[in-house]
Amino acid sequence: MARKVLTLAEVRDGSLRNVSFEAIAAAKTIAEGGEVVSVLVGDQVQAHANELIYRGADRVVVIEHPNLKFYTSDGYSQALKAVIDKEQPEGIVFGHTALGKDLSPKLAIKLDAGLVSDVIAVEEAGGNIVFTRPIYSGKAFEKKIVTDGIIFATVRPNNIAPLERDESRTGSVEALAVEIKDLRAIVKEVVRKTAEGVDLTEAKVIVAGGRGVKSAEGFKPLKELAEVLGGAVGASRGACDAGYCDYSLQIGQTGKVVTPDLYIACGISGAIQHLAGMSNSKVIVAINKDPEANIFKVADYGIVGDLFEVVPLLTEEFKKLKVHS
Amino acid sequence: MNIFVLMKRTFDTEEKISIVNGKINEEGAEFIINPYDEYAIEEAIQVRDKHGGEVTVVTVGSEEAEKELRTALAMGCDKAVLINIDDDVEEQDQYTTAKVLAEYLKDKNPDLILAGNVAIDGGSGQVGPRVAELLGIPYVTTITKLDIADGGKVTVVRDVEGDEEIIETSLPLLVTAQQGLNEPRYPSLPGIMKAKKKPLDELELDDLDLDEEDVEAKTKTIEVFLPPKREAGKILQGEIADQVKELVQLLRSEAKVV
Ligand SMILES: Cc1cc2nc3c(=O)[nH]c(=O)nc-3n(C[C@H](O)[C@H](O)[C@H](O)COP(=O)(O)OP(=O)(O)OC[C@H]3O[C@@H](n4cnc5c(N)ncnc54)[C@H](O)[C@@H]3O)c2cc1C
Numbered sequence: 224m225a226r227k228v229l230t231l232a233e234v235r236d237g238s239l240r241n242v243s244f245e246a247i248a249a250a251k252t253i254a255e256g257g258e259v260v261s262v263l264v265g266d267q268v269q270a271h272a273n274e275l276i277y278r279g280a281d282r283v284v285v286i287e288h289p290n291l292k293f294y295t296s297d298g299y300s301q302a303l304k305a306v307i308d309k310e311q312p313e314g315i316v317f318g319h320t321a322l323g324k325d326l327s328p329k330l331a332i333k334l335d336a337g338l339v340s341d342v343i344a345v346e347e348a349g350g351n352i353v354f355t356r357p358i359y360s361g362k363a364f365e366k367k368i369v370t371d372g373i374i375f376a377t378v379r380p381n382n383i384a385p386l387e388r389d390e391s392r393t394g395s396v397e398a399l400a401v402e403i404k405d406l407r408a409i410v411k412e413v414v415r416k417t418a419e420g421v422d423l424t425e426a427k428v429i430v431a432g433g434r435g436v437k438s439a440e441g442f443k444p445l446k447e448l449a450e451v452l453g454g455a456v457g458a459s460r461g462a463c464d465a466g467y468c469d470y471s472l473q474i475g476q477t478g479k480v481v482t483p484d485l486y487i488a489c490g491i492s493g494a495i496q497h498l499a500g501m502s503n504s505k506v507i508v509a510i511n512k513d514p515e516a517n518i519f520k521v522a523d524y525g526i527v528g529d530l531f532e533v534v535p536l537l538t539e540e541f542k543k544l545k546v547h548s
Numbered sequence: 549m550n551i552f553v554l555m556k557r558t559f560d561t562e563e564k565i566s567i568v569n570g571k572i573n574e575e576g577a578e579f580i581i582n583p584y585d586e587y588a589i590e591e592a593i594q595v596r597d598k599h600g601g602e603v604t605v606v607t608v609g610s611e612e613a614e615k616e617l618r619t620a621l622a623m624g625c626d627k628a629v630l631i632n633i634d635d636d637v638e639e640q641d642q643y644t645t646a647k648v649l650a651e652y653l654k655d656k657n658p659d660l661i662l663a664g665n666v667a668i669d670g671g672s673g674q675v676g677p678r679v680a681e682l683l684g685i686p687y688v689t690t691i692t693k694l695d696i697a698d699g700g701k702v703t704v705v706r707d708v709e710g711d712e713e714i715i716e717t718s719l720p721l722l723v724t725a726q727q728g729l730n731e732p733r734y735p736s737l738p739g740i741m742k743a744k745k746k747p748l749d750e751l752e753l754d755d756l757d758l759d760e761e762d763v764e765a766k767t768k769t770i771e772v773f774l775p776p777k778r779e780a781g782k783i784l785q786g787e788i789a790d791q792v793k794e795l796v797q798l799l800r801s802e803a804k805v806v
């Protein structure tokens with residue numbers, strides 16, 4: 224059954240987040256041959272429209288308004304509701320990001336719809352669109368279908384493979400004028416804590432440090448390892464609480480949920496709240512001096528030892544590898 | 549101030565999880581107040597102590613949730629409400645839960661509603677914003693600070709993937725709690741004694757003038773499964789320098805991630 228499916232594209236620091244492309248890929252599966260329309264919302268975002276076409280959108284609708292400069296649930300829901308009313312889609316896909324998490328339930332109510340959140344896989348099976356999502360802090364999974372109304376889902380970043388970028392794809396880009404008004408919550412200020420350009424949720428390699436790193440200085444060898452691997456540095460709550468690094472690096476239930484190809488946990492014990500944010504990583508390496516540490520239970524490879532000895536050696540080995548290849 | 553806390557009784561996910569008859573096995577499992585709802589309860593009590601008023605903690609759940617409601621009362625909430633729809637509703641999803649909560653709240657004139665940002669078991673984070681939208685009031689999610697000025701102006705700090713947004717809004721308002729908002733108190737012994745005498749009302753779907761069809765789930769779980777058993781990870785042996793060499797080899801040729 225062909226369906227028209229809308230996706231929401233997200234712009235951060237002047238670029239499209241990868242999850243925008245992953246949402247398009249998920250939408251293609253849901254559309255079963257129907258049209259995929261990406262919606263681009265913001266202040267000045269039109270320039271990104273073509274990229275969405277190259278990534279598989281059949282058409283792009285752009286809604287620009289000064290009141291959309293900062294995300295607010297009131298502003299964005301007015302914009303989205305206007306496109307939805309016009310396009311009458313049978314499916315909607317957002318990223319399961321801070322924005323998507325905040326906005327999707329509000330729209331679901333406006334549409335009197337169900338919503339499947341934090342999806343890591345979508346497939347067509349037995350005549351249904353079947354979503355897989357983690358439950359119980361990542362210790363189990365469920366498969367869900369929508370039984371009534373519009374098929375609405377949010378997808379966890381870095382889990383659904385985007386389509387191959389193809390500049391020969393074409394599609395129309397339309398502007399939609401929407402009056403955005405009566406915002407009941409106003410963003411007065413954004414305090415940036417995250418380094419520009421590094422989006423942990425999109426990183427292919429993450430080197431994460433915990434309380435075992437012992438100081439802000441102790442993160443240096445981890446940064447060097449991340450650099451050689453072209454990856455990003457993350458942290459446990461323990462390291463953040465101890466003041467070794469900023470909360471913006473925190474991975475876990477309260478922090479970022481990540482799914483890199485390679486996750487190297489250094490001096491992290493492996494509390495359930497931390498695992499909830501990284502246990503879906505493709506390959507997990509644990510470096511911990513306590514052989515009983517819980518992190519070894521989810522690790523594919525473990526080294527029992529002092530991270531201050533192991534991490535610099537690892538960096539050296541990877542450097543050698545780089546020179547040889 | 550008329551304050552409400554939405555509280556979910558959750559499975560303690562620190563526990564071992566198994567599946568029996570296609571469902572998560574709850575036999576003998578430990579249940580707790582959803583940790584993010586503890587922050588909501590603490591904040592509600594602090595707001596009441598500062599601005600006056602009353603805190604009512606509400607849950608949609610089964611009779612067993614009485615235990616967690618009593619704990620919330622022991623922490624300092626004034627009243628508890630258990631909306632038990634077990635007998636009326638077979639399939640329940642976030643749509644159901646939010647509708648039931650909003651129906652209960654709609655004639656209560658709430659000034660402030662606090663929820664957790666996510667339940668550690670169901671994990672959707674939908675219920676708070678859904679309830680706010682059904683009631684037609686604004687909401688701010690994942691907050692780490694809440695300031696209510698006399699006159700109703702509210703300043704909130706919101707955690708956005710590690711960045712902070714300073715948001716201005718007004719009452720009535722719904723917020724969802726993020727870790728860092730406060731340090732939830734433990735119930736004191738006198739608190740526990742007092743809680744036994746505090747009102748705990750039990751309602752059913754009928755009492756809310758709702759029919760089963762009004763709250764019928766829009767989604768359905770068709771399968772629950774555990775992750776494929778990870779083969780026991782390989783703990784490397786030998787001299788550290790050799791282990792490191794072996795690890796790099798394994799990541800390259802076996803795992804193929806570098
Ligand atoms: C509601 C709630 C939400 C939470 N959310 C999160 C979250 O999102 N993310 C998160 O991470 N936590 C979260 N937590 C906290 C979590 O429960 C743990 O307290 C935290 O993850 C512990 O951090 P850690 O592993 O760095 O510290 P610890 O548990 O103290 O572990 C430190 C580890 O380092 C090892 N070590 C020490 N020195 C060395 C060395 N030289 N070399 C190698 N290893 C060494 C030790 O053996 C130990 O295993 C949350 C808790 C609650 C209640």
Ligand SMILES: Cc1cc2nc3c(=O)[nH]c(=O)nc-3n(C[C@H](O)[C@H](O)[C@H](O)COP(=O)(O)OP(=O)(O)OC[C@H]3O[C@@H](n4cnc5c(N)ncnc54)[C@H](O)[C@@H]3O)c2cc1C
Binds near residue numbers: 585633638
């Ligand atoms: C009898 C029964 C049958 C169920 N059947 C199903 C089923 O068939 N399929 C299915 O998928 N799920 C089922 N559930 C689970 C239930 O529908 C969801 O857990 C619930 O809707 C909350 O969703 P969530 O866990 O994603 O919470 P989130 O949306 O992540 O919770 C966020 C916050 O909302 C508030 N909140 C959430 N739930 C409640 C609540 N119950 N009461 C008060 N406040 C709350 C809390 O403040 C919480 O921190 C059933 C539950 C019950 C009690």
